[in-house]
Amino acid sequence: MSLIVNGQPANVASRDLATLLTELSYDGDWLAxxxxxxxxxxxDRVAYALRPGDRVEILSPMQGG
Incomplete structure (x- = not known):
């Protein structure tokens, strides 16, 4: 499926948001x-069905200042 992830086109196999995070190697409880x-x-991520063309933003904390 074609999505826009953090502003970049991405072709993924995932059909829900939780699986997408795993597919893209995002882990941790601190994701938004x-x-x-x-x-x-x-x-709600497991139940959130993705659709072609969705714009997904994934934010994770960064170290530093």
């Missing part, structure tokens, strides 16, 4: 996710 500008809570 949004699809098409709507924040998706961690508990």
């Amino acid at each position: 996710t949004a699809v098409n500008g709507v924040v998706i809570r961690r508990d």
Whole structure:
């Protein structure tokens, strides 16, 4: 499926947000996710079905200042 992930085109096999995070090697409890500008809570990621063309934003904390 074709998505836009963090502003970049991506072709992925995942059909839900939780699986997408695993496919793209994002892990940890400190991630923030949004699809098409709507924040998706961690508990809702498994049930959140992705659709072709969705714009997914994945934010993770960075070290440094």
